[in-house]
Amino acid sequence: MTRLWSMLIAGFLLINGLSAYQSTNSPNGPTTDTKQSAQAATGAGDKGGAIYKANCISCHGDKLEGTLGPNLQQVGSRLSKEQIAAKVQNGGGSMPAFKSKLKDADVESLAEWLSIKK
Structure with missing residues (x-):
């Protein structure tokens, strides 16, 4: 039973995909959007x-690479912050629901952090 829950949790997080770094095609360095994303990552992102x-x-996985669940390294390019929050709260597939385990504010912080992973 514990393994099933672990697999469900992993599935949810993998669906959301994450990336530790964002790339930019600008020859002059990061764009304003990239800078704003970096700022968001250090504020709500810490939480x-x-x-x-x-x-x-x-x-x-510790690098969002996926182990039992999917890779989350680029989840923000596949799902919006709202979609990520809904997936965390309601689960789906092998992903368990976390609405009874996490506070709404925690789900929001997690979704914000994951949504900038592109």
Whole structure:
């Protein structure tokens, strides 16, 4: 039963995909959007990253590479922040629902952190 829950959690996080770095095609350095994303990653992102480590790492890996669950390294390019939050709250497939385990504010922080992974 515990393994099933672990697999469900991993699936959820993998669906959301993550990336540790964002790339830019600008020859003059990061664009304003990239700078804003970096700023978001250091504010709410610190909390989102901590929530990820406490709840998601066992299925999605410490580098978002996916283990039992899918790779989340680029989840922000596939899903919006709202879609990520809904997936965390409601689960789906092998991903368990976290609405009874995480507070709404924590889901929001996690979704924000994951949504900038492009």
